[in-house]
Amino acid sequence: MKLRTDSSIAVVLPSPIGDSLIGLVLVDNLIRNGYRPVVFGWVAEQLADWFPHVTVGQRAAWQGAFDTVLELRPTDYASTLSRSGKTICLATLPEYGGSKHMVDRIVDIATNVLGLADVTRSNGLVVPSDVMRGRFANRVVIHPTGSHPEKMWSRKKFIALSRVLVRRQLQPSFLVAPSELDVRGEIAKEGCEVHALPKLSEVAAWIAESSWFIGNDSGLGHLASCIGVPTLSLFMRQGLARSWRPGWGPGAVVLAPSFLPFGGLRERLWQRLLTVRRVMSAFHKLHGKHARATHHFAAAETNSATRIGMLPGAQSRRF
Structure with missing residues (x-):
């Protein structure tokens, strides 16, 4: 064709x-x-x-x-x-x-x-020139929601994870949609930093100026990945992760242990089986690879700015 x-x-x-x-x-x-x-x-x-x-x-x-x-x-x-x-x-x-x-x-x-x-x-x-990539070296964006409830890890576990990150001298920053006021209130009540930014461009800038991203299987994980922020994604099953894991910048996937014999049972229980310790261990491994991965991605991004197919002096055009 x-x-x-x-x-x-x-x-x-x-x-x-x-x-x-x-x-x-x-x-x-x-x-x-x-x-x-x-x-x-x-x-x-x-x-x-x-x-x-x-x-x-x-x-x-x-x-x-x-x-x-x-x-x-x-x-x-x-x-x-x-x-x-x-x-x-x-x-x-x-x-x-x-x-x-x-x-x-x-x-x-x-x-x-x-x-x-x-x-x-x-x-x-391409990250706009007025957005400072990685400006906040210790900020970890946490996205605790998503479009499908069955793909969402426990909110309480995300909050517990944020406390572990604080003890590691990192700054967890929750991102939710403006429509998710109940989620925002619950997280804020626990003393956590939480933001509901109205525009996707503002969300992208917040992620880009952070240094890490942890979230459910959702669109913001893909956004963080193509910006180049190291991304840890929580998935309910391996098949989904194989096809839908964020696939651009440095990242990793974490799943619940697979000791249960039946896939359907694992899907129903994955939120319970996936522990804060297991997620934190996966994040620690991703953190250890960060310096090398960041260097590689920065080089690739520099090359992409002059690649064939980029219009010389191109700007956004809306018609």
Whole structure:
């Protein structure tokens, strides 16, 4: 399915943060290969300054404007952007399935379906110049919530983990969504630092200026990873971790012990079986690798700023 470089292309991102960041891998590869897609989705809108080479569109202004519309999963409006009313849904392609990491599935689609020659796992995120990466050397961002309750570790255990971090001379900083007022109040009542930032760009800046990230299987873990902040992710099962673990910067996954014989039982009990000590041990190992991993990621980020596909002097564009 070779796309013409002179054709108009839209990429419609799904609503979840992690899925959108993974979808931007496809966008970055299209740009690297000479295409100029217009991207739709709230994540791209709020992180426009973090993706300076991406053109972000407002759907009301682009009705029926595109020769080709790509969407990762079915949405309720992608077809309205297409001249023909048809879209190409990546989730229906064989390359989207399987057991590979989700980023590698997008890479396979870019290479084997769209026929792109210059393909990378990067999504093109660039930390804005006014954000000081790693400014707070001891700050550990903790994200105790997520979109699916069954994937969330106990809030009380997150609070207990934060106390251990304080004893290690680190500064835990909880991040929750503005809508999660009950969570914010419960954490604050325990004397912990907690923030509910209204914009995703503000969340990204807070994470970027921190030095560590610990959280559930959720979108903010992916955001921390592609910023390059060492990320520890708590997963309910190995299969999910294999496909959905944050896959860009330095990071690690921690799971409950696997001594139970049945997978379903492990899934129901993983929050109880995963202890603060086990999470802290995984964080300690990640901490020990930090200096080498940070050096490697910084070098890769420097190279990405001048890679093929970055528009010279590009700035965020919103239409």
